[in-house]
Amino acid sequence: MADSFSMDAYSPQQIAERVDNIGVTKARLPLLSMAMLGMLAGAFIGLGALYYTLVISDAGLSFGVGRVLGGICFSLGLLLVVVAGAELFTGNNLLAMAWADGKVSTAEVMRNWAVVCCANFAGAAGLAVLVYLSGHTSMNAGAVAQTYLKIAAAKSAMPVSELFFRGVLCNVLVCMAVWMVLAGRTVVDKFFAIVLPISAFVAAGFEHSIANMYFFPLALLLKASGVALPAGAEFISVYAMFRNLIPVIIGNIVGGSVLVALVYYVIYIRPKKLGE
Secondary structure, eight states: OGGGGOOSOOOHHHHHHHHHHHHHHHHTOOHHHHHHHHHHHHHHHHHHHHHHHHHHTOTTSOHHHHHHHHHHHHTHHHHHIIIIIOOOTTGGGGGHHHHHTTSSOHHHHHHHHHHHHHHHHHHHHHHHHHHHHHTGGGTTTTHHHHHHHHHHHHHHHSOHHHHHHHHHHHHHHHHHHHHHHTTOSSHHHHHHHHHHHHHHHHHTTOOOHHHHHHHHHHHHHHHHTTOOOOTTGGGOOHHHHHHHHHHHHHHHHIIIIIIIIIHHIIIIIHHHHHTO
16 A cells, blocks of 8 residues: 555556556457547647647747757647547557567457557547637748648658658657656656657657648648648648558557567566566
């Protein structure tokens, strides 16, 4: 009982055990709950992306300051996911630990990833529609709309190999943020665990599949509305969206599942299981 009220952070070994056990719970959520929590997570990440875009639309900020400040604001998305409660595909790549430990089946992991990823898309795209209808993008004399279009144009033009590796690096940092969140016991702990890794991946320009599920639909709506297009925005399309999402999703899976979950499984769970 005393441990329940301790203010000390959980140790890395304890975090690994928590990730392992939480993975079982997540994999076996009822379908409706999983889908609704997934839609919430997509909308939450979209809100973080909205906050980020608003900041970097300010041309008065230097490149570095704008990226870092925007990244800190983007952290709102994951903070909402972990504190308010939601199911995020990129964070759920940590289910690979429970899979490696034999606690959940391949089918259960695939079901979770498929349902949550699709639900994240629905939540993020739904938020994009609401944001478009709200007129938010007309802020800063239309600079916000232009920033969305520039972001989507850059993502449309990026080589597939770069998208994959940026997806890998993004989800290493996202899953490390989730990992460190599980070390904390308070909302304040969770906030500080999230901000630096998340702002780092955003500032570095890495690719988060769920954020892109917000950026592309909103950019497509803006393009269809007839606003003036910045250079490269003419290539924004549904094809460009999926050309981006497929390698980014694969990269996110490799970064979160292999480079975080399975690495920590080998370090902390496997030796204990084998009695080493």
